[in-house]
């Protein structure tokens with residue numbers, strides 16, 4: 011009889027587990043990870059990898075950061091979870107004060123949920139109900155082309171990447187799309203918004219401010235976005251910044267919205283919120299939005315709630331995360347990394363196989379000069395090339411991006427840069443094989 015010990019995690023996984031974003035027939039088995047510490051992941055064979063994308067932008071202060079794990083360990087012996095409807099607790103209250111201190115000045119109220127998608131659902135529902143409460147019939151949403159806002163139905167509706175949502179197209183909310191403003195088209199995009207606002211009752215405009223993560227770190231122009239937000243404000247359209255990826259220092263400031271003159275009415279946060287330790291999300295709003303629900307009428311309240319709302323352990327992790335974000339050490343590292351990226355962008359931008367490079371804060375991305383499918387075998391080859399060399403990166407199509415933890419050392423970042431350069435130098439070996447498939 012087999013004993014569990016003789017079989018790898020990968021094999022046992024294959025029996026019962028259905029992975030996210032995976033075609034199990036063509037995809038290899040999942041790699042067993044047994045340890046995550048600082049910037050390193052270790053697999054079940056003992057090989058370690060630099061986590062070049064902070065496990066989807068969550069573990070920004072390093073995996074198992076002791077300041078976070080110690081606080082959560084203390085908290086979990088005192089108060090694990092309690093209903094947040096009618097009760098409150100210290101971790102949530104402390105977090106609310108700390109989070110408000112880093113959010114744009116117009117943000118005043120925080121609504122808790124569980125993940126980035128629910129943060130978006132909450133933002134969209136708040137915007138729709140705000141108009142409903144005012145007796146206004148506004149139900150159309152506006153979003154950027156190629157945006158990504160999550161995988162639940164509302165979030166899917168506003169997302170513009172068909173590869174995720176094709177089977178469900180036409181089943182969601184009514185959404186209009188705008189191209190992103192990239193500088194020279196700013197006037198045209200604003201004009202398009204003007205036209206749409208003239209023909210539809212637009213309730214809200216949702217956008218990933220400045221960087222569209224899932225669209226392969228596509229970046230756009232802050233002044234162009236500012237103009238769109240200003241137009242929305244003047245025309246009663248609620249603005250929702252989905253900062254699930256960009257929040258908590260990624261673009262060099264606390265939030266990407268800090269680069270804007272016109273602040274959004276609603277901000278969605280998750281991913282790095284809890285320093286990579288626990289799932290949780292927050293949707294913040296202005297007082298004006300909150301006041302639209304404040305009434306003697308019960309039905310004007312916001313009747314949305316998840317069982318684990320404001321989980322005390324997650325709030326504790328988030329509190330320490332925000333404290334770390336505000337610390338001199340992390341702030342210094344964020345600007346150091348931005349500088350390293352600037353330099354690497356200049357250097358690698360000259361490489362004959364690089365079509366374009368872009369960077370903002372700790373986000374770096376380059377597009378390889380090659381024609382391929384977004385989810386073809388090419389990106390899998392890139393992935394394995396990096397993993398074999400001890401670096402975990404997750405290329406998107408022909409885009410290679412870095413979003414490493416803030417605590418990464420220069421030598422570790424240099425290793426990431428070196429494997430990327432190595433990959434570009436050996437690209438012909440990939441392309442020769444790719445074109446056959």
Ligand SMILES: *Cc1c(COP(=O)(O)O)cnc(C)c1O
Nearest residue numbers: 125126127158159160223254255
């Ligand atoms: C990841 C992401 C989401 C969805 O968050 P989940 O926690 O995966 O549901 C939404 N918006 C943006 C911008 C994201 O990057």
